[in-house]
Amino acid sequence: MPVINRIAGISDAMTEWRRDIHRHPELAYKEHRTAGKVAELLRSFGVDEVVEGIGGTGVVGRIRNGAGPSVGLRADMDALPIHEQNSCEHASSANGVMHACGHDGHTAMLLGAARYLSETRNFQGDVVLVFQPAEEGFAGAKAMLDDGLFERFPVRNIFGMHNMPGLEQGKLRVAPGPIMAAADNFKVTVQGKGAHGAMPHQSVDPIIAGAAIVQAVQTLVSRTSDPKRTLVISVTQFHAGDAYNVIPDSAELCGTIRYFAPETGEMVRKRFPEVCETVARGLGATAEVDYQRGYPPTVNHAEETAFAGRIASEITGEAVTTEQMQVMGSEDFSFFLLERPGAYAWIGNGDSASLHNPSYDFNDDNLAIGASFLARIAEDALRATD
Ligand SMILES: [Zn+2]
Ligand SMILES: [Zn+2]
Structure with missing residues (x-):
């Protein structure tokens, strides 16, 4: 027919x-x-x-x-x-x-x-x-x-x-x-302490902490998620600083997270903030995670x-x-x-x-x-x- x-x-x-x-x-x-x-x-x-x-x-x-x-x-x-x-x-x-x-x-x-x-x-x-x-x-x-x-x-x-x-x-x-995948978004605010770019020991560098977070969250894909299940984490924005010689106070990271299995979503909603917060803390900074659930x-x-x-x-x-x-x-x-x-x-x-x-x-x-x-x-x- x-x-x-x-x-x-x-x-x-x-x-x-x-x-x-x-x-x-x-x-x-x-x-x-x-x-x-x-x-x-x-x-x-x-x-x-x-x-x-x-x-x-x-x-x-x-x-x-x-x-x-x-x-x-x-x-x-x-x-x-x-x-x-x-x-x-x-x-x-x-x-x-x-x-x-x-x-x-x-x-x-x-x-x-x-x-x-x-x-x-x-x-x-x-x-x-x-x-x-x-x-x-x-x-x-x-x-x-x-x-x-x-x-x-x-x-x-x-x-x-x-x-x-x-x-x-x-x-x-x-x-x-x-x-089709679920599409969640995130915004991570890393709070450090600003200082002169030539005197980093006086700072808590939010760029260092932010960079470590960018690396660490990928381990949720490579080490935490079941390799047979799809997970994408993309940091798509990293905003910090305005000058050559100033370590800024804070940094902001944003991005998107995609997956198919609801279990993957549960895992990432729990672990993503934990990783961001503990990595930042380990470097003397703090991270505040705004995790926005999108379409399932x-x-x-x-x-x-x-x-x-x-x-x-x-x-x-x-x-x-x-x-x-x-x-x-x-x-x-x-x-x-x-x-x-x-x-x-x-x-x-x-x-x-x-x-x-x-x-x-x-x-x-x-x-x-x-x-x-x-x-x-x-x-x-x-x-x-x-
Ligand atoms: Zn469309
Ligand atoms: Zn469409």
């Missing part, structure tokens, strides 16, 4: 929505125009309930067709603070804001699925369409959950999808287990992954590999997967610029494929014969 004919028939409309959204990108929690357009289109498709303003600028649509279970389908709507370098007709009209992660495409694919599902209603139960704000670092998924998303719109399971440059256009991939790892559930993989094979006509396609980036769909079982798939964007690159653009040839994938997931999950 290739793409759904009826969905292929609205490819032009989906392309138009996608390009219109691309032309008018909006940053996290400012997706007012986008959310308004989504809500208006959902209503025009005959979606039974459309509620705006969930988790800020989130929109939820519900298509009801008799008694039955409920399945969630999710897209993200926000753009990035990047100045677009494409010169195509649908290039961003907003200075310094751009859909460089393809969320315009994700939104258009879910709109296409919504139109098809609302018009055909070949299922029994509820389809919940989740259009979330603020995926790019501002946890729009969590904002929607905190706003009672699943209490107001219960779902048995939930599915989402992201495009992937470098993967052949239109290929679908879905794998069980962790597929995105972990696909086995049953939903197998189910989505079967649908993907039907759509693309090829066996969908379940080999791991892990990415060290992070994704706030992870919050949904902590609440409900589900799966997150990749759709190949072909040989395009990479995500978050100013030359990136979503591949419109994916619209019918992705919309068919989402629509079939809903129809199969809510099969009338169940």
Whole structure:
């Protein structure tokens, strides 16, 4: 079964929505125009309930067709603070804001699925369409959950999808287990004692202590973490001092920590501050660690992954590999997967610029494929014969 004919028939409309959204990108929690357009289109498709303003600028649509279970389908709507370098007709009209992660495409694919599902209603139960704000670092998924998303719109399971440059256009991939990393951040303030650069014995040098910390935290990766488990610690900022001949009072180190396994996260949250503090103390300084938990790892559930993989094979006509396609980036769909079982798939964007690159653009040839994938997931999950 290739793409759904009826969905292929609205490819032009989906392309138009996608390009219109691309032309008018909006940053996290400012997706007012986008959310308004989504809500208006959902209503025009005959979606039974459309509620705006969930988790800020989130929109939820519900298509009801008799008694039955409920399945969630999710897209993200926000753009990035990047100045677009494409010169195509649908290039961003907003200075310094751009859909460089393809969320315009994700939104258009879910709109296409919504139109098809609302018009055909070949299922029994509820389809919940989740259009979330603020995926790019501002946890729009969590904002929607905190706003009672699943209490107001219960779902048995939930599915989402992201495009992937470098993967052949239109290929679908879905794998069980962790597929995207957790992303925590840290800021370490090392307090020493300033002195003349020529009289170091009168100082407690925070640069020496900071440098020792940079080295020591890497042993969490090489010596403390299970070598079979992924852990990345990157110190990405080191600020201290202003003069050639002054040892400063303090230094500040910042960076990011990525991992897949929750156990790794627990270990690093405990050990990272301990290492920073004790290394600093050993050198006569102090270290204060501000550890900021970010998105959790995105972990696909086995049953939903197998189910989505079967649908993907039907759509693309090829066996969908379940080999791991892990990415060290992070994704706030992870919050949904902590609440409900589900799966997150990749759709190949072909040989395009990479995500978050100013030359990136979503591949419109994916619209019918992705919309068919989402629509079939809903129809199969809510099969009338169940
Ligand atoms: Zn992104
Ligand atoms: Zn994205």
